Amino acid sequence: MQDPQLAAEALALLPPDVATSPLFSADLAPVPPLRRTWNTYAFAALWISMCHCIPTYTLAGDMIAKSHMTWWQALLTIGVGTVIVLGPILLNAHPGTKYGLPFPVLARASFGAVGANVPAMLRALVACGWFGINTYFGGEGVSAVITTIWPGWETLGGGAAILGYPLPHFIAFMIFWGLNVWIIFRGMDAVRIFENWAAPLVLVMAAVLLAWMVAKAGGFGAMLSQPSQFATTSDFLLVFFPWVTGVVGFWSTLALNIPDFTRFGRGQREQQLGQTLGLPATMILFSAMAVVITSSSQAVIHGVPPEKLWDPVQILAYITSPTPPGTLTEPLLASTATRVIVALVSVFGVGVASISVNIAANVVSPANDIANLAPRKISFKLGGLITAIAGAVMLPWKLVGVGVIDWLIAYSALLGPIAGIMIVDYWVLRRGELDVAELYRPAGKHAGVNPVALLAMGAGVLPNIPGFLEAVKLVDSVGAFWHWVYVFAWFVGFLVAGAVYFVGMRSKIPAAAARAAQ
Secondary structure (H helix, E strand, C coil): CCCHHHHHHHHCCCCHHHHHCCCCCCCCCCCCHHHCCECHHHHHHHHHHHHCCHHHHHHHHHHHHCCCCCHHHHHHHHHHHHHHHHHHHHHHHHHHHHHCCCHHHHHHHHHCCCCCHHHHHHHHHHHHHHHHHHHHHHHHHHHHHHHHHCHHHHHCCCCCEECCEEHHHHHHHHHHHHHHHHHHCCCHHHHHHHHHHHHHHHHHHHHHHHHHHHHHHCCCCHHHHCCCCCCCHHHHHHHHHHHHHHHHHHCHHHHHHCHHHHCCECCHHHHHHHHHHHHHHHHHHHHHHHHHHHHHHHHHCCCCCHHHHHCHHHHHHHHHCCCCCCCCCCCCCCCHHHHHHHHHHHHHHHHHHHHHHHHHHHCHHHHHHHHCCCCCCCCHHHHHHHHHHHHHHCCHHHHCCCCHHHHHHHHHHHHHHHHHHHHHHHHHHCCCCCCCHHHHCCCCCCCCCCHHHHHHHHHHHHHHHHHHHHHCCCCCCCCHHHHHHHHCHHHHHHHHHHHHHHHHHHHHHHHHHHHHHC
8 A cells, every 4th residue: 555655756746636636546646766666576576476376386286187288288388378478467567667557547548537447347356256265275274284283173163164164164264364454454565575575485385395295205206207198289289278278367367457566666677577587487386396296295195085185285284184194004294293383384384375476466456456446435455355355255165166277267258358458558559658647537538438448348258258158058069169269268358359449449549530620
């Protein structure tokens, strides 16, 4: 959250009328150049901490366990998808650094001052879902460590459940939820500090788990030597393409709201280099660590469903449990004191990983997006609290049961068109030039709603609707063409919406000029 002094400095660089505009607030004000302090490491650390999360850890697992890829095919897919999505991330990051603008204010340039609430709230809705999912994983970690210290925790309440979630797990979820809210109320500066120290810590803790599991297994496990299950390259591509879209969808959220962070950047070089160094390498490295940990754990923990070993919280629960997991005859850690210490350290690592991605990826954006609905009435803190409440109300313990690939592709069909419109607007039509003051004027040239943007967005979503209906099993089959359109949902939406917006605005601009000349 920005302080009043920062807002005053921003207003000193803007026309006087902006100060009384209902579209202006301290939280949504452009960051003055002297206040832009994030360096290359800050941006690299941001991405490192966001990538070191449970959903990233399980991403390769879903590819291997459910789509039957080998470890290297999964890492290749993750690498390709991450490099692709880095493109729109860097393109939308540029105006944030150049003008100090957050995502919802930048969206006013293309969608209009009122219309910007449409892409902002769609982005916020997805963030609320992810907030709940990451809080669920963190809560499961809390529950696991309490069980290690107090085995009777799991039977607390005698089987009672709240909204389908066992009572002890629900309590652990709310404990972790409260910790997230506390950090939200510390503001944006706390986010930067937290991300800076969380990034290396999570990596070190993951490396320790990897080393221990490999040593216990006496090697990397059999998974790394398994041959490909695809008879031909074409067979592999049938699963490769949907997962590339899924990986793009994984970070398509940040491809929109990355200006929320780059507005604090010292310069374009710092944010571009930091993001390029931080995102692709970390995604591949952390996914590779997940593969090795899971492979070696399969050689150590017998008699446990393989899919459970793709969840690091489950692995840590098995390691610290006083009861031998699966078909083992004794606990993995013999000493009670050792189990408690390892459990505490483990839940700290899981907690840091979940909070770091939650605050950065799933709070900053929706807090700004919700604040954009009524800038003078809704602060960053209130927007963050609304996000946290919505994330819990979405019942994430049920949401995690949805297939990962289905979730990723479905919301990428909504976010791809927004990215296409914003990039075409800023880079192609405006050539990187914005009138910042106009973005805060309710009666300015961006007043109201830009119907061209909404039309373009609808055009980008429309081709993906048949495939979506098939994916959620509302219809049996829509044919091969529409199925494959949906496989590339983000790309189709991006290209169609971008093209429609370009044509629509090109025809709109001459018409407006002609009316002005009359």
